[in-house]
Amino acid sequence: xxxxxxxxxxxxxxRGQQVTLSCSPISGHRSVxxxxxxxxxxxxxxxxxxxxxQRNKGNFxxxxxxxxxxxxxxxxxxxxxxxxxxxxxxxxxxxSGQVASEQFFGPGTRLTVx
Amino acid sequence: KQExxxxxxxLSVPEGENLVLNCSFTDSAIYNLQWFRxxxxxxxTSLLLIQSSQREQTSGRLxxxxxxxxxxxxxxxxxxxxxxxxxxxxxxTCAMNRDDKIIFGKGTRLHxxx
Numbered sequence: 001x002x003x004x005x006x007x008x009x010x011x012x013x014x015r016g017q018q019v020t021l022s023c024s025p026i027s028g029h030r031s032v033x034x035x036x037x038x039x040x041x042x043x044x045x046x047x048x049x050x051x052x053x054q055r056n057k058g059n060f061x062x063x064x065x066x067x068x069x070x071x072x073x074x075x076x077x078x079x080x081x082x083x084x085x086x087x088x089x090x091x092x093x094x095x096s097g098q099v100a101s102e103q104f105f106g107p108g109t110r111l112t113v114x
Numbered sequence: 115k116q117e118x119x120x121x122x123x124x125l126s127v128p129e130g131e132n133l134v135l136n137c138s139f140t141d142s143a144i145y146n147l148q149w150f151r152x153x154x155x156x157x158x159t160s161l162l163l164i165q166s167s168q169r170e171q172t173s174g175r176l177x178x179x180x181x182x183x184x185x186x187x188x189x190x191x192x193x194x195x196x197x198x199x200x201x202x203x204x205x206x207t208c209a210m211n212r213d214d215k216i217i218f219g220k221g222t223r224l225h226x227x228x
Contacts, residue, residue, distance in 0.1 A: 004157075033216070043203065043218035056214050090157055103148065103216070105158035 002027065004093050004106035012112045018079040021109045025072050025093030031055075032074040033103065034066060037088040049074050078111075086113045116141040116208045120219035128227045129196060135189040135222045137204035142182045144206040145214070149178050149189050152201045152221070161202075162189070194226045 005024045013019050025032050033056075034046040045058040049068035068074045072093075078085055088110050092103040117140045127133050137147070146165045150158040162171045162178040164187070170179040177190040187204055201221040207214060 006157075035218075042220040043205070045215050045217070048214075058215060088155075092158070102160055102163045104160060105150070107157040110155075 004091060004104055006089075006091055006106040006109050008109060009107065010110045010112075012114065013081050014114050015081055015083060017081050018077065019081060019111060021076045021078075021089055021091075021111075023074045023076070023091035023093075023106060025074070025091075026095075026104055029093035029095050029104070030072050031094045031101070032068060032072065033092045033094075034074070034076050035090045035092065036060070037090060037108070038086075043090070046076070081113045083113050086111060116144070116206065116215075116217045118204060118206055118217045118219040120202075120204060120222050122222060123220065124223040124225070126225040126227055127194060129194060131194050132190065132192050133194055133224075135191070135202050135204075135224070137187040137189070137219055139185050139187075139206045139217075141206075141208055142185055144182065144208045147178075147180050147187045147204060147206050148216075149176075149187075150203045150205065152203060154201075158203065196226045196228045199224055199226045 007022045031050045033048040035043050037043045046060055047066055048056040052068045063079045066076045088108045090105055090108045092105045094101040094103050119138045148163045149161040151161055152158050164171050164180040175192040180187045201223045203221040205216050205218045207216045
């Protein structure tokens, strides 16, 4: 069974640009969560999608948005990039609709904003 | 506000020793606590998930315990090996402002000395 995949793995953008990251969950998983990891703040929860609906949301500005498609694949978009958005972006999928179910992570997308 | 703390931030031990990693959380109203391993530049690998109704989980040389009353979880690694070198993160799932969120600690960077 294939794991969680994320594309692209590495991305370099400049300030003011926008970026879209993609996450394909494990087959059969309907929940996808997104996280930002930085050396200073550690791992921070962005949002979670379940059955194409945003179910939970972290404390990030509106520049960070996401969506989920009917096949459970999810995309995350960051508009008007800032230097501080440089981070490793991780997505995780889980099987059940319960928020307490086990999460499985992808390898991440390393975003560098210049 | 739920906070998850991991102490120490880094740990070096000789190969073969048993060791304990600590995780503490401020709000006992957590749904579960999950331990992860992260290798440099990689995503997270789920190690153990303890539901709020459980007290411990075991997988191979790993044993994780959860004490909600004291706000603590420990990850015990028996007979450590150089391949155990990684960053270990704990994460608690809890309700915050009507949303369910997963809060991560900043991790303990473990180095097993051959």
